[in-house]
Amino acid sequence: MSDLDLIIQRLELHGHRITASRKRVLKALLDAPAHFTVDDVLRQANDVGRATVFRTMKLLQDLNVVCRVMMENGSLHYRLSTxxxxxxxxxxxxxxxxxxxxxxxxxxxxxxxxxxxxxxxxxxxxxxxxxxxxxxxxxxxxx
Ligand SMILES: [Zn+2]
Ligand SMILES: [Zn+2]
Ligand SMILES: [Zn+2]
The missing domain is CATH 3.30.1490.190 (Ferric-uptake regulator, C-terminal dimerisarion domain)
Incomplete structure (x- = not known):
């Protein structure tokens, strides 16, 4: 099973529908470097609205799919979570x-x-x- 399938499974397990935009965000995350900003995701999934990207990131964070990393310069990055x-x-x-x-x-x-x-x-x-x-x-x- 691919990482994408595993994440989708976790979302569905918690009763969340997998819309096309959510899938675009998930693919952008999996293509991203080891840690990335929301702006990186927005650039990668540039056909998905800003609000949707932010909502999806929040959801993925609540489900422990991604975690936040505070870089030393104060910028907030995300990372696929262990x-x-x-x-x-x-x-x-x-x-x-x-x-x-x-x-x-x-x-x-x-x-x-x-x-x-x-x-x-x-x-x-x-x-x-x-x-x-x-x-x-x-x-x-x-x-
Ligand atoms: Zn602790
Ligand atoms: Zn982490
Ligand atoms: Zn180093």
């Missing part, structure tokens, strides 16, 4: 994104919930650094 709760390692030099799943913040969250009386419902953590190949090819810049 299953389950995870975070990203972002290389500051080449922009490569890697996933990691072992997120051990439960004691921090318990403590926050107690000290602030918040009901904690989510968190977002991105880690920035320089990947191994960038470190090998570039001298370390101080500061």
């Amino acid at each position: 299953s389950g709760h995870h975070h990203h390692l972002v290389c500051r030099s080449c922009g490569q994104v890697a996933d990691f799943a072992n997120c051990d913040v439960s004691s921090l969250i318990d403590q926050l919930a107690r000290s602030t009386d918040y009901q904690i419902e989510g968190h977002w953590l991105e880690v920035y650094g320089r990947c191994a190949s960038c470190r090998a090819s570039e001298p370390v810049v101080a500061g």
Whole structure:
């Protein structure tokens, strides 16, 4: 089964119809590089309306088909999601994104919930650094 079929299956499983425009957006996602912006999708699926692209991206995010990555410059990128709760390692030099799943913040969250009386419902953590190949090819810049 192709990635496209798998995503379509997941949408249908959750009761969402696969319209022609949604399919265009899905194909654009699968053709996109490892991480991409909504503008990239809009360019790729240029016959699909802006509102439809945004709605579809939101839906795919709710279904964990895509996840959001905050790049260091503040721009929001999307990425096909690995299953389950995870975070990203972002290389500051080449922009490569890697996933990691072992997120051990439960004691921090318990403590926050107690000290602030918040009901904690989510968190977002991105880690920035320089990947191994960038470190090998570039001298370390101080500061
Ligand atoms: Zn992700
Ligand atoms: Zn790198
Ligand atoms: Zn986490």
